[in-house]
Amino acid sequence: MSKQPIQSGAGASTPALLGGEPAFDQPINVTRALAPEPSQLQERLASIHASRWYTNDGPLARELEQRLVEALGVGFCAAFCNGTSALQAALRHLDLSGEVITTPFTFPATVHAIEWNGLTPVFCDIDPESWNLDPARAAERVTSATSAIVPVHVFGNPCDVGALGALAEARELRLVYDAAHAFGARLEGRSLAGYGDLSVLSFHATKLFHTAEGGAVTGEDASHYRPLHLLRNFGIAGEDLVQGVGLNGKMSELHAALGLSLLEAAFEEITARARLAAVYDGLLGSVPGLRFQRFPETAEKNHAYYAIRVEAEAFGLSRDEVHHALRAENIVTRRYFFPLCSENESYRALPSARPEGLPEAHRLADEVLCLPLYGELGEAAVARCAKTLLGLREAAPQLRRALARHGDA
């Protein structure tokens, strides 16, 4: 690798791949899990040990459900051991059959939950601006076998809930939102956890609010709570009565204790991230070759992710080249969601998985990159991440050659 310093117009430092010092000494991750105030958690753990009530619908899981109902302003909240089992139970509860329309631009769990219910996922292209399921394309995918739509509020960006709700109603379909990214996000003042027949949240440690592992089914109609409770607890309806084919999807008291100790911090985290996102916006907002997800005007963001689209031609580097060059700077980015779920070997034989039918999703999956964003990162580090990215753009031709050499090696 050349150690020769390169001339860069705006005085940016030499990219690490070209022999410069890395932007950071230690890897900066794309996110960092929130940690509780130790004494708060200790107190709750002590109460668990004292009562010996570690799981099975305990007081802390109940309290967390109640606190989430209040914080999110929804009709009910059923806590689960993770978001995937919550999604499985939500789909099972709605007694679906046949085909379920969903997006390929999501985490594998969305599609797996459909498949695990014996349903056929039908992939539908996304809107290139919102990055969410395109309602017009979804309407074209509805057949007599379709029973539901499972859209995803990607990176906390509200789906076109009006159009999707109208489509579901017109074609008598169930609507289950994968709201795994949407904790604390709102549309027209209403929590995203309250849309559709049901919404599903994930409280995995990589998510904004977390319980290490956890999730929930939420919605407006509280009559869903009891059947979902049965589904997460083997279907046990009484001492000698089992109803239906339940899972073990319960949230333990230990996980609930962590969640209760992090709930307030999660809302503070949204505020902290909003400030940091503004720093990114200021530095990256009008750079040729970078594009951003479009949010509705009435959306209140949760800043769960800071995602950019790298348009190779205008930026001078492809998304993958940026990803690798930033890694050399100790800036760890994530290519969410690449490859698309429709490319997964379990799904790619489906007729709806053909790339010709999903051009926007494919383009996005090749261009998207999530940059580090979490409150503890601080404004200076965020500015450094952004400026490092700008420095890559200035040195794009030299970086391209250096990366090509790496590839050959």
Ligand SMILES: *Cc1c(COP(=O)(O)O)cnc(C)c1O
């Ligand atoms: C994280 C995630 C899930 C799965 O949640 P787990 O709690 O990890 O099971 C589902 N869908 C999306 C879009 C996710 O990002």
